Amino acid sequence: MRRLVAVLVVLVAVAASGPTGYGQSRVTLQVAIAADVNVVEVHRNYLGVAFNKNNPAVTVNAVGTGTGEAASRAIYTKLKAQADTGRRNWDVDVALVSMRYASQMAKENLLHRFVSEMQFAPYVVGPDTVRAFGVDIKGYVVPMFRNQIAIAYNPQFVSKPPRSFAELEAWVRANPRRFGYNGIKGGVSGIGFVMGWVYYKTGRYDLFAQGPFDKANDGLIRGAIEQLREFNRNVFVTSGNAGTLDALNRGEIWMGAVWVDQLVAWKNEGRMNPEITPVLIAPGLPIYPIYLTVTREAANRDWAGKYVDFVANPQIQAKVIVEQFGWYPGIDPNRVMPLVSAAAKALLFKGVTPEDLARYSQQMPIGDYYDAILLAYEEIVR
Amino acid sequence: MNAARPVEQALWWLAAIPATMVIFVGFGLPLVQSVVASFTRDGVLTLANYELVYRLYRQDVVYTVQVAAAGLALTFGIGIPLSGYLRLHHSQTAEFLLKVPLFVPFVVVGHAMRIFLAPRGTLLVGLHALGLASPDTTLAISEGALGLSMALAWKHLALVVLLLMGAFRGVSEEYLEAARGFGAGTFRQIWAVLVPMAAPSIGLAVVLSLTSMLASFSIPLMMTKGSGPQMLMIDLYYRYGQHGDIGVASAIGVVSYLLAAGAAYYYLKGIAR
Amino acid sequence: MAGSATPNMRDRPRGLSTLVFRAALVAVLLGAIVGPLAGLVLWSVAERWHWPAMLPQQIGLKYWIRITQGDLLTALNRSVTIATVTTVAALVAAIPVSYGAARARLPLGPVLLMLFLLPQAFPQLPVFASATVLFYRWNLAGTFAGVVLIHMVGGLVYTVWTMTAVFRAIGEDVEEAAINLGASVTRTFFRISLPLAFPGVVASAILVFIYSLDEFTGTLLVGAPYVTTLPVYMYTASLGYELQIASVTALVLMVPGVLLLVLLERFLRAEYLAFFGRL
Numbered sequence: 019m020r021r022l023v024a025v026l027v028v029l030v031a032v033a034a035s036g037p038t039g040y041g042q043s044r045v046t047l048q049v050a051i052a053a054d055v056n057v058v059e060v061h062r063n064y065l066g067v068a069f070n071k072n073n074p075a076v077t078v079n080a081v082g083t084g085t086g087e088a089a090s091r092a093i094y095t096k097l098k099a100q101a102d103t104g105r106r107n108w109d110v111d112v113a114l115v116s117m118r119y120a121s122q123m124a125k126e127n128l129l130h131r132f133v134s135e136m137q138f139a140p141y142v143v144g145p146d147t148v149r150a151f152g153v154d155i156k157g158y159v160v161p162m163f164r165n166q167i168a169i170a171y172n173p174q175f176v177s178k179p180p181r182s183f184a185e186l187e188a189w190v191r192a193n194p195r196r197f198g199y200n201g202i203k204g205g206v207s208g209i210g211f212v213m214g215w216v217y218y219k220t221g222r223y224d225l226f227a228q229g230p231f232d233k234a235n236d237g238l239i240r241g242a243i244e245q246l247r248e249f250n251r252n253v254f255v256t257s258g259n260a261g262t263l264d265a266l267n268r269g270e271i272w273m274g275a276v277w278v279d280q281l282v283a284w285k286n287e288g289r290m291n292p293e294i295t296p297v298l299i300a301p302g303l304p305i306y307p308i309y310l311t312v313t314r315e316a317a318n319r320d321w322a323g324k325y326v327d328f329v330a331n332p333q334i335q336a337k338v339i340v341e342q343f344g345w346y347p348g349i350d351p352n353r354v355m356p357l358v359s360a361a362a363k364a365l366l367f368k369g370v371t372p373e374d375l376a377r378y379s380q381q382m383p384i385g386d387y388y389d390a391i392l393l394a395y396e397e398i399v400r
Numbered sequence: 401m402n403a404a405r406p407v408e409q410a411l412w413w414l415a416a417i418p419a420t421m422v423i424f425v426g427f428g429l430p431l432v433q434s435v436v437a438s439f440t441r442d443g444v445l446t447l448a449n450y451e452l453v454y455r456l457y458r459q460d461v462v463y464t465v466q467v468a469a470a471g472l473a474l475t476f477g478i479g480i481p482l483s484g485y486l487r488l489h490h491s492q493t494a495e496f497l498l499k500v501p502l503f504v505p506f507v508v509v510g511h512a513m514r515i516f517l518a519p520r521g522t523l524l525v526g527l528h529a530l531g532l533a534s535p536d537t538t539l540a541i542s543e544g545a546l547g548l549s550m551a552l553a554w555k556h557l558a559l560v561v562l563l564l565m566g567a568f569r570g571v572s573e574e575y576l577e578a579a580r581g582f583g584a585g586t587f588r589q590i591w592a593v594l595v596p597m598a599a600p601s602i603g604l605a606v607v608l609s610l611t612s613m614l615a616s617f618s619i620p621l622m623m624t625k626g627s628g629p630q631m632l633m634i635d636l637y638y639r640y641g642q643h644g645d646i647g648v649a650s651a652i653g654v655v656s657y658l659l660a661a662g663a664a665y666y667y668l669k670g671i672a673r
Numbered sequence: 674m675a676g677s678a679t680p681n682m683r684d685r686p687r688g689l690s691t692l693v694f695r696a697a698l699v700a701v702l703l704g705a706i707v708g709p710l711a712g713l714v715l716w717s718v719a720e721r722w723h724w725p726a727m728l729p730q731q732i733g734l735k736y737w738i739r740i741t742q743g744d745l746l747t748a749l750n751r752s753v754t755i756a757t758v759t760t761v762a763a764l765v766a767a768i769p770v771s772y773g774a775a776r777a778r779l780p781l782g783p784v785l786l787m788l789f790l791l792p793q794a795f796p797q798l799p800v801f802a803s804a805t806v807l808f809y810r811w812n813l814a815g816t817f818a819g820v821v822l823i824h825m826v827g828g829l830v831y832t833v834w835t836m837t838a839v840f841r842a843i844g845e846d847v848e849e850a851a852i853n854l855g856a857s858v859t860r861t862f863f864r865i866s867l868p869l870a871f872p873g874v875v876a877s878a879i880l881v882f883i884y885s886l887d888e889f890t891g892t893l894l895v896g897a898p899y900v901t902t903l904p905v906y907m908y909t910a911s912l913g914y915e916l917q918i919a920s921v922t923a924l925v926l927m928v929p930g931v932l933l934l935v936l937l938e939r940f941l942r943a944e945y946l947a948f949f950g951r952l
Contacts, residue, residue, distance in 0.1 A: 050898060050899075052898070054913065055744075055909070055913065055915075081898070081899050082901075083897060083898030083899070084897065084898070084909060085909065085912065085913070087642050088641035088642050088897075089897075089898065091641070091642070091643075091644050092815070092897040092898035093898050094644075095644065095809055095814070096809065096814060096815055096898060098809075099809035099810055099812065099814070100812065102810070103810065103812065105812070200626050201627050203626065203638050203642070204624070204626050208626070250627070255625075255626035255627035255628075256626050257543070257624045257625050257626050258624070258626070258912055260912065260913045260914040261626070261914065263914070264914045267723070268520070268723075269725070270519065389643075396456050397455060397456055399627070400459075400627065400628065400629070408778065408858065409778065409780070412769060412772075412773040412778045413773075415769030415770075415773070416769050416770045416773055416785065418766045419766035419767055419769075419770045419789070419829055419833065420770070420785065420788065422766065422822065422825045422826060422829060423788055423789060423826060423829065425807075425822070426792075426804055426822055426823055426825070426826035427791060427792045427795075427800055427804070427826050428791075429804075429807065430800045430801070430803035430804035430806075430807055431795070431800050431803070433803045433806070433807065434799050434800060434802070434803035437803065437806075485698070489691075489695065491695060491698075491699065493699050494698060494699055494702055496934075497699070497702045497703060497706045497707075498702065498706070499934060500706050500707075500710075500931070500934065501706065502930075502934075503883075503927065503930030503931055503933065503934050504710070504927055504930065505887035505889070505904065505926055505927070506887070506889065507887070507889045507904045507907060507923075507926075508713075508887075508907075508923040508926050508927060509709075511713070511907060511911050511919055511920070511923050512709040512710060512712060512713050512923060513709055514911070515712050515716055515916060516708065516709040516712045520725075521712065522708075522709075522711065522712030522715055522716070523708065523709075523712070525712075525715070525727055525728065526704075526708060526711075528727055529727075554705075554706075554709065611794065611796075614796070615795075615796035615797065615798065617797070617798045617890055618889045618904075621908070622908065622911060624912075633796070633798045636798055636799060636802065637798065637802075640802045640894075646802065646803070646806055649799065649802055650799060650802075650803060652799065653796065653798070653799020653800070653802070654799075656796040656798075656799060657795065657796060657799070660794075660796055
């Protein structure tokens with residue numbers, strides 16, 4: 019009996035010691051990914067494997083933390099807790115997080131300002147690499163890719179897709195419950211649509227995206243959201259990003275607000291009617307990059323920076339990010355697009371052209387307005 | 401039994417510490433902390449969290465109670481006659497079938513019910529195969545209160561039947577024979593004999609199911625919907641998961657404690673017997 | 674209603690209408706209980722199922738094969754490991770409490786027993802959310818140990834309560850005989866009481882194992898961001914409308930419970946089963 023107890027104690031101790039048991043002689047780069055399964059798979063099966071081939075001493079351990087903002091928040095909370103307790107050698111080297119939490123992490127000094135040390139630093143361009151949610155993020159982030167929220171439609175039922183929010187409003191009135199989006203609780207495509215709506219109704223994009231925050235503008239927000247409540251009466255509210263895609267695919271809705279990358283991914287997997295086409299409407303919808311960051315106390319900080327550099331390589335961006343997965347490049351498109359095949363370009367820009375992107379891609383609002391808009395939605399629309 | 405000596409007493413206490421600590425660290429302390437957090441915002445004592453709960457979620461409190469009540473009505477509306485019938489007319493097959501949901505985890509029930517009750521879900525496929533539905537019918541139950549209470553009832557029915565069968569078996573055959581002597585049929589025997597005599601057990605089963613339904617999380621999460629009223633636990637998860645807002649999340653939690661507290665009293669009293 | 678049941682019906686051959694009623698009852702139950710689960714089976718083998726087809730256009734085991742590879746296998750392994758460690762830990766921790774409570778060696782024993790029931794009687798989500806905040810502080814969130822701990826919180830009641838009942842059922846006279854023969858109390862416990870309690874230990878081990886395997890709420894919160902068990906994996910898959918993968922996972926999750934039901938139905942006492950409904 020005593021021997022049995024001893025064995026059990028050892029078992030528990032070994033199991034509880036967990037992942038620290040291996041990797042002493044080699045480097046295991048911990049990459050935490052707050053994104054859908056397809057993004058995790060890119061890091062695990064493509065980028066991680068290729069990086070390991072170039073640097074045999076380094077094994078990339080890519081871990082998904084779920085989807086939506088909750089996934090990014092989990093990484094943020096974990097790092098914050100380690101910072102608060104004054105720990106060194108954090109258990110995350112590279113964190114792939116949403117714009118919202120990347121900016122929060124930069125603000126709270128949880129990130130390492132590494133971009134200037136990168137070989138491809140000059141290609142890290144765009145307004146979304148400078149400021150996000152009203153926070154200075156320059157030097158802290160490299161977008162892995164950019165993702166656009168767009169209106170997808172089924173040409174079988176929609177002969178003339180809307181080109182503006184006003185046209186969409188009219189269409190929805192004429193076709194009740196044939197347009198869908200996922201509210202604000204089921205993923206960022208729905209949130210992005212709501213932000214786009216507020217920009218459209220108030221006409222104050224610059225105010226919301228640039229700040230400064232003023233509580234007096236709450237009335238403006240609430241006015242727009244009250245109109246959204248009316249709009250929603252004829253809308254089919256789905257349960258999530260994927261729910262909108264599923265409803266589109268089943269013909270339950272004819273038009274819906276989606277992530278362009280998910281639409282492409284579903285088509286590639288054969289899960290989506292290939293006819294469904296995205297379109298960007300005026301005055302615009304948010305583009306939302308996902309950021310590669312290096313944590314402040316990363317145990318393998320140098321390797322972490324090298325790994326991000328590797329992902330920012332124009333070749334990798336062209337062949338993996340754009341061609342294989344249908345994302346918009348995370349770095350300077352002028353460096354990437356010439357390396358992309360014509361066929362891949364045609365697929366990428368079907369429906370949403372580079373000109374559309376230039377004209378209609380918008381930034382998310384600064385943090386305080388973002389929260390105020392979500393709160394107003396929760397209270398007024400429900 | 402000899403009175404335990406003080407040293408031995410102390411040793412038993414010592415040995416009981418690890419298990420007790422687990423409950424303390426993983427439940428007791430967090431419970432207290434959530435109550436404190438519900439009255440705190442940015443380190444200041446305040447009722448602001450409750451104000452927000454009132455502003456945003458008061459309808460959801462009502463909705464949660466409604467769904468739980470509907471689930472309860474379904475569970476017991478089916479469970480009482482069924483258990484009574486099975487008490488009077490034993491059926492091995494039926495009893496076995498009824499135990500199945502006990503062993504199906506909540507998350508699985510949620511997922512299964514979601515695809516079963518979806519607008520073009522497997523229920524419709526089944527009805528179609530039986531010739532009871534035309535191909536272009538759609539059902540819209542999975543996302544509403546009805547679908548949710550059906551799923552909750554499905555999961556809870558097994559436990560309720562098990563508890564009621566146990567209680568009904570405890571009712572002496574003599575009473576039933578007497579009732580039959582007066583010409584009582586199955587329905588009369590259930591209603592006039594079994595139910596009144598097993599009333600305490602039924603009460604316990606009601607309370608058990610009610611607390612569980614009020615605090616249900618995984619089933620509504622799996623059957624999630626984008627708009628309209630939500631179960632309280634879904635609101636809590638949104639506040640905590642998406643916003644990291646432990647204050648308001650805890651305030652919703654305290655509301656759910658209060659809903660459960662009255663019931664829990666009887667629950668503890670009942671199960672302690 | 675079943676008013677057709679006649680007095681003293683046990684002594685008589687059953688009437689046709691009774692038989693029909695019983696057959697109908699079983700058929701309805703079969704449909705109601707098995708129906709939703711059959712949907713899982715259908716989805717798990719549907720390689721292609723597009724609207725507006727009523728049945729899958731292509732059937733196969735493509736998604737079942739996923740169990741043997743990649744994320745699903747990782748989640749399965751992790752779930753089983755966590756459940757095993759939780760079970761062992763919950764047993765070891767529970768034995769002194771149960772034995773002490775059963776032999777009235779622990780003052781406040783009944784109060785202590787109530788304590789273990791608390792996590793199953795109270796709303797779990799708010800408490801676990803609050804626990805997660807603490808766990809982050811202690812660097813337990815997102816770790817294997819943290820998940821085992823939160824599983825023990827919910828699982829201890831199964832071991833403590835079951836084994837208290839078992840120890841109570843073992844006659845004290847056997848123990849006293851051993852003590853009178855000169856054995857120490859501790860020796861008596863390990864040589865006499867524990868072996869006698871073995872069936873109860875196994876029963877409670879099974880209960881905790883299944884509880885841990887199926888646990889969702891605590892794992893979702895405490896396990897984030899790194900520990901993904903099968904139920905959490907299933908949730909993510911279902912959220913992404915990967916219904917086939919979610920359905921395969923759901924069916925895998927049901928296997929231990931259904932095995933238990935089929936194999937041990939007769940031996941499982943109603944009290945143990947009653948616990949189960951609280952999963």
